[in-house]
Amino acid sequence: MDDFRSTEIIFGPQHPGIHGNFAMRLELEGDMVRRARLVPGYLHRAFEKLMERRTWHQNIALVPRICVPDPDVNEAAYSMAIENIMGLEVPRRGNYIRSIVLELSRLAAHLMGLGGLGGAIGLYTLPMWTNGERDYVLDLFEALTGGRVYHMYTWPGGVRWDMPENWPRKALKVMDHIEAQLPSYYSLFFESKVTDARLKGLAPITTSWAVEHGVTGPNLRATGLEVDLRRDDPYAAYEELDFDVITLKQGDGMARALVRWYEVGQSIRIIRDAIEKMPGGPVIAKTPPPLAFMVPPGDHYAHVESSKGEYGYYVISKGGKYPYRVHVRGPSFTHGIDVLEKMLVNQELADVALITGGLDVCPPDIDR
Amino acid sequence: MSPGHRQVIMMTDFVKKTIRPFRALRFLARKPHTIISPHEQHNDIEGEPLPTERYRGIHINDWETCISCGLCARICPCDAIEMVDVEGEQKKRPEVSYGRCCFCGFCEDVCPRDSMHLTSNYVMIDKNSETFTFLPENDLKEFQKEYIVETSQLRYNDKDVKKAEKEPSAKKGGKGKKKK
Amino acid sequence: MAWSTTTWVMAALAPIIVFLAGHLFLGIARKITARIHRRRGPPVMQQFIDVFKLFGKRTSTTHSWVQDMGALFAVIGVIACSLFIPIGGDPVLSFQGDVIVLVYLLAIAPLGMALGTGSTGNPNSAIGVSRGLMLMLAYELPFAIVIVTIIVHFKTASLGEIVEAQKGFLDWAILSLPLSAIAADLSLQGMLGEKPFDQPVAPSEVASGPMVEFGGKYLGMLMIWHAMSVVVEAGLFVNLFLGGGVLFGGGTTLALIGNIFVWLALTLTVFIFSIFINSVFGRFKMGQALKFYWGFPTLIALIGLSIAVLSNLGVF
Numbered sequence: 118m119d120d121f122r123s124t125e126i127i128f129g130p131q132h133p134g135i136h137g138n139f140a141m142r143l144e145l146e147g148d149m150v151r152r153a154r155l156v157p158g159y160l161h162r163a164f165e166k167l168m169e170r171r172t173w174h175q176n177i178a179l180v181p182r183i184c185v186p187d188p189d190v191n192e193a194a195y196s197m198a199i200e201n202i203m204g205l206e207v208p209r210r211g212n213y214i215r216s217i218v219l220e221l222s223r224l225a226a227h228l229m230g231l232g233g234l235g236g237a238i239g240l241y242t243l244p245m246w247t248n249g250e251r252d253y254v255l256d257l258f259e260a261l262t263g264g265r266v267y268h269m270y271t272w273p274g275g276v277r278w279d280m281p282e283n284w285p286r287k288a289l290k291v292m293d294h295i296e297a298q299l300p301s302y303y304s305l306f307f308e309s310k311v312t313d314a315r316l317k318g319l320a321p322i323t324t325s326w327a328v329e330h331g332v333t334g335p336n337l338r339a340t341g342l343e344v345d346l347r348r349d350d351p352y353a354a355y356e357e358l359d360f361d362v363i364t365l366k367q368g369d370g371m372a373r374a375l376v377r378w379y380e381v382g383q384s385i386r387i388i389r390d391a392i393e394k395m396p397g398g399p400v401i402a403k404t405p406p407p408l409a410f411m412v413p414p415g416d417h418y419a420h421v422e423s424s425k426g427e428y429g430y431y432v433i434s435k436g437g438k439y440p441y442r443v444h445v446r447g448p449s450f451t452h453g454i455d456v457l458e459k460m461l462v463n464q465e466l467a468d469v470a471l472i473t474g475g476l477d478v479c480p481p482d483i484d485r
Numbered sequence: 486m487s488p489g490h491r492q493v494i495m496m497t498d499f500v501k502k503t504i505r506p507f508r509a510l511r512f513l514a515r516k517p518h519t520i521i522s523p524h525e526q527h528n529d530i531e532g533e534p535l536p537t538e539r540y541r542g543i544h545i546n547d548w549e550t551c552i553s554c555g556l557c558a559r560i561c562p563c564d565a566i567e568m569v570d571v572e573g574e575q576k577k578r579p580e581v582s583y584g585r586c587c588f589c590g591f592c593e594d595v596c597p598r599d600s601m602h603l604t605s606n607y608v609m610i611d612k613n614s615e616t617f618t619f620l621p622e623n624d625l626k627e628f629q630k631e632y633i634v635e636t637s638q639l640r641y642n643d644k645d646v647k648k649a650e651k652e653p654s655a656k657k658g659g660k661g662k663k664k665k
Numbered sequence: 666m667a668w669s670t671t672t673w674v675m676a677a678l679a680p681i682i683v684f685l686a687g688h689l690f691l692g693i694a695r696k697i698t699a700r701i702h703r704r705r706g707p708p709v710m711q712q713f714i715d716v717f718k719l720f721g722k723r724t725s726t727t728h729s730w731v732q733d734m735g736a737l738f739a740v741i742g743v744i745a746c747s748l749f750i751p752i753g754g755d756p757v758l759s760f761q762g763d764v765i766v767l768v769y770l771l772a773i774a775p776l777g778m779a780l781g782t783g784s785t786g787n788p789n790s791a792i793g794v795s796r797g798l799m800l801m802l803a804y805e806l807p808f809a810i811v812i813v814t815i816i817v818h819f820k821t822a823s824l825g826e827i828v829e830a831q832k833g834f835l836d837w838a839i840l841s842l843p844l845s846a847i848a849a850d851l852s853l854q855g856m857l858g859e860k861p862f863d864q865p866v867a868p869s870e871v872a873s874g875p876m877v878e879f880g881g882k883y884l885g886m887l888m889i890w891h892a893m894s895v896v897v898e899a900g901l902f903v904n905l906f907l908g909g910g911v912l913f914g915g916g917t918t919l920a921l922i923g924n925i926f927v928w929l930a931l932t933l934t935v936f937i938f939s940i941f942i943n944s945v946f947g948r949f950k951m952g953q954a955l956k957f958y959w960g961f962p963t964l965i966a967l968i969g970l971s972i973a974v975l976s977n978l979g980v981f
């Protein structure tokens with residue numbers, strides 16, 4: 118490229134528009150991005166290697182750190198892989214609680230993601246509201262699991278503890294509260310001429326392009342393809358719960374944001390349904406104590422539908438106390454490196470933060 | 486749809502989408518959802534104080550029931566717990582380093598005699614970093630009380646604060662006095 | 666031209682009033698924005714605290730003397746502007762055509778900032794400055810038409826006389842020229858740099874743009890410039906359309922002080938209205954902002970101008 122015509126901007130990691138701890142090198146011609154190069158690595162902690170030197174249970178404390186806004190999918194997918202290798206059957210009540218925790222986590226992540234979109238176009242009212250509501254979800258997590266952000270609650274064989282007695286009532290109250298707030302978000306963000314101008318037609322992708330590049334989750338559903346692991350390959354208690362798979366056709370920034378907004382409603386519906394149908398019984402299967410926990414040789418790929426896309430854990434065991442190898446398939450790696458690099462080309466500088474936020478990229482998951 | 490009709494729809498859409506966001510202004514008259522920490526108490530949706538009982542904070546360890554099996558040290562994913570010799574005690578006791586602890590609560594889970602517990606106290610303030618490694622005992626020890634702020638003490642109201650400001654360093658330990 | 670004692674006092678007081686009011690207004694604006702955000706917000710005096718803190722800091726880097734001059738330029742430009750604005754109906758500098766001088770002077774302070782940031786070599790600042798100048802081009806067009814409308818309507822180009830002509834409540838230009846008032850208010854939004862027109866300082870796009878290389882005293886100076894320009898620009902709107910706050914006649918000192926407070930209250934109202942728009946809308950892209958300003962506001966400004974011209978000619 119002609120050096121006299123282009124400006125290079127280092128976008129991040131210290132930039133208010135970047136969604137976490139990674140950087141982009143943008144080659145600009147005027148206001149247009151001609152080439153984008155992603156520079157990950159600021160958060161690399163070698164999770165997959167660390168997991169080989171920790172026992173099966175110790176890893177539970179490690180995996181949620183792979184995706185900060187949506188940590189529970191890690192614990193769930195990792196536990197599911199182990200259960201599958203061992204042939205453990207999770208009690209029904211354990212599965213229901215898992216579903217609730219996963220949906221709460223999705224709810225919190227989507228609220229944060231929507232707030233990020235508001236921040237990217239300078240509408241700071243939205244992140245302040247959504248993060249305020251997210252705090253009630255964190256309060257619920259605290260009462261249930263003892264942790265606000267990293268819960269370490271899902272455990273091979275079930276969940277660590279049963280719910281406190283008053284917890285379902287509190288959860289329903291929080292759901293009512295969040296549902297009552299959703300129209301305010303809609304009228305502020307989606308019923309606004311400025312948001313229309315910014316998001317409609319922003320970086321549209323087609324279904325075939327998205328499938329080719331490994332786009333999953335809400336971003337794929339925004340292109341019109343009806344895929345949802347919760348329905349297609351049910352795990353936890355999703356088979357018995359009522360919910361709709363939200364799809365929109367346009368595949369642009371507006372569709373990606375709207376899918377998330379509708380999924381907040383669906384999460385609330387699932388949580389209410391699960392609390393209503395909650396069966397009794399134990400929450401965790403009979404397993405050997407954590408320090409004598411051995412997994413027989415075998416391997417399994419367990420995947421869950423996270424708030425960002427398909428989240429998978431491929432676990433290999435050669436028998437013994439430690440996993441032989443764990444591989445994490447995170448959605449943000451595909452969305453954040455390959456897809457983003459291609460989507461940013463020929464977009465304006467003003468839209469860079471918005472596209473990144475619209476894809477809901479989670480940097481700790483890129484680096485791992 | 487006639488072109489005129491479409492234009493009417495576009496106009497109403499424009500007006501609607503210009504006016505609707507102003508609904509946010511009604512929050513001017515409502516109570517904010519943040520609190521003035523620590524002057525106000527952090528409550529959950531039902532008005533119950535936080536943190537809850539399950540909150541995983543600083544450890545306590547009942548030395549009467551602790552059999553010093555060392556399971557907590559073995560399960561600890563962060564290597565934060567070490568079994569150390571204590572003067573006047575025959576058994577080794579777990580020592581927790583809070584620079585490492587990730588508050589997962591696994592030590593509490595594996596404890597066979599149920600002696601190790603994580604309390605809901607989480608505020609530790611001290612200038613000396615060595616104080617953050619200590620042996621958890623039955624209750625918070627005297628010297629720890631200087632820098633571990635018990636959660637119940639965080640919940641004071643404005644009157645208490647003003648009172649405390651009027652009587653400087655009356656309640657503070659020896660360290661606070663020497664500062665100036 | 667011999668100045669009276671009141672004029673001398675006002676010449677000394679005008680920048681101080683504008684300085685104090687500006688920071689107070691920004692503090693109130695922060696509180697109001699926080700309330701819409703459902704936060705509690707910082708104390709009203711937070712802006713003063715911030716500025717004094719910044720002036721207490723030592724400057725770690727400066728790029729060249731041009732940068733020093735740029736920040737100074739911005740502050741001096743806005744102080745000069747404050748002398749032209751009739752505060753409480755009493756302009757310090759008043760002559761035929763001072764509206765036009767003021768419009769030019771208003772552009773000096775942003776140019777000073779452009780000068781200062783241009784020398785820092787940060788691409789974010791460069792993009793921010795170019796956006797700022799482009800935005801100026803955008804909002805100046807409807808605003809210039811509005812100024813011409815006002816001159817035609819009141820048949821004078823002196824701010825003092827324009828304020829004088831709006832003595833009674835029914836003479837306010839906002840009632841006789843409502844379309845121009847809307848156009849002026851929309852231009853004011855861009856002038857103040859509030860959303861949806863804050864592209865020059867957009868944090869998530871250009872990392873606060875021009876301010877990115879300024880710290881310590883420089884940032885303090887830019888904050889003073891911003892606070893003062895808020896009062897000058899919102900005050901200009903008050904003088905043009907809301908009668909300049911002249912409530913008490915008689916020309917006594919007491920009446921003048923009363924008028925100053927009325928003027929400040931009106932200015933605050935105009936600014937808070939702009940803050941309301943700021944907190945419920947996102948940010949346009951640069952091209953969209955240009956398109957917006959050269960569309961609707963320019964159109965209604967032109968209609969307002971033609972109405973003013975026709976009524977002057979005696980058609981209505």
